[in-house]
Amino acid sequence: ADIYHLTASQLENLVVAPREPRSERAVPRKLGKVGRNVVEQIERSKRNDLSRLIYALGIRHVGEKAGATLARYLRTMQAVLDSPVEKLQSVPDIGPVVAASIRLFADEPRNRELVARLADAGVNMTSQAPEPVPESSEHEGPLAGKAFVLTGTLASMSREEAKAALERLGARVTASVSKKTDYLVAGSDAGSKLEKARQLGIETLDEDAFRALIMRE
């Protein structure tokens, strides 16, 4: 939370030594413009969605995915901290171990103080993510229920953009190939995932095919 109280001038004047001097002449220097940029980005980070905050807290067993799920279902940081384990476990993909880990974190006064200080600094504590849909209309979008895995480098967009595009269309995007995977999107320099997809006979899309798909839908 202290990060949110840093000022631009503090960082600008901070002197840093080269971490791993690759030349003899490498010399300590002031952060200068870097300092200003850092403060700017810290400021921007206050507006991140709750899912990012939950992820960033470093709660054991809670990573990017679980953070997003918790944010979607519980909506506020307060709810995450105050929900009894049973309620936490009622969230999809949250089992006893993860729920217990969250409670352990939230029951530690030091952690509650941390969150309070972050809130005080103006860090967003709520989620803008769409509310979980009721069972009946669970799957929406043209790619509803389809599981995608991304591998390799796409020339026309970042991985994050590709992921967001797919999720907008209702698809699931996961990290590793399994036989439940419907499509593998392979950019250049694809590695072992492409190999695995071939073995499992999973349909592979190259970048052009992928773009065609998301543009069409």
Added chain:
DNA sequence: TATTGCCGGGGTCAATCCAT
């Protein structure tokens, strides 16, 4: 122009979840 280190990406493996 030289230098730094951020960024995006790849991979492994154990832990965990949950459908069967």
Added chain:
DNA sequence: ATGGATTGACCCCGGCAATA
């Protein structure tokens, strides 16, 4: 109860944008 699917925690690397 079990095993397959998936996630989380780490670790590694090179290109290149930003900066001095």
